[in-house]
Amino acid sequence: MWARDRLRAEKLRGGLVIGRAVIVLEETGSTNDVVAQMAGGDWPEGLCVFAEHQTAARGQHGNKWEAAAQKGLWFSILLRPKIDIAESPRLSEWAAGVIAETIGDATVKLPNDVYIGEHKVAGVLVEMRAQAGAPHVAVVGIGVNVNHVAEDFPEALRERATSLAMIRRVRQDRHLLARKLLQNLDRSYVEKFSVL
DSSP: OOGGGGGGGHHHHSSSSSSSSSSEEBBOOOHHHHHHHHTTTTTTTOEEEEEEEEOOOBGGGGGBBOOOOEEEEEEEEEEEEOOOOGGGHHHHHHHHHHHHHHHSEEEEETTTEEETTOOOOOOOOHHHHEOOOSSOOEEEEEEEOSSOOOSOOOOOGTBBBBHHHHTTSOOOOOOOOOHHHHHHHHHHHOOOOHOO
């Protein structure tokens, strides 16, 4: 992989809420698990943890998410949304909608998948925890297939999964996409869920 394509935290930081703090890990089991562990500390709402490789990434219903190393955007966001815990599906629909809007030519398959045509290109996994006397904690995990080729997917998924590079027939700039996605998530989150 080209060194210039390696994600760098300082290039991704910004925003009113989402992206104020950004960490990029070389490898972890699951960014959702990392953020869930960090939620009890002094980390601000909007913390984003990216991983170049996840060894235990997961999707809805405990399904394994295939996270090819250094090919996609794999990250989780720490949020404290002003919603009841029973409304957590709103977060999945919100995040998937922002991903689809950012990518363009994509549609949301409710509640949490993003498709281009008949092929899945991204997914969202939201995990919420109730907290007594404090805003609930939500961890919003996002996976976007960016620079995969067909061989990066297990054979069983090749007919259903795609990447932006496969659709557009050109390698994508992951930093550019990540920055645009974080900016759009931040703007939309502040409008819909946050009281600054």
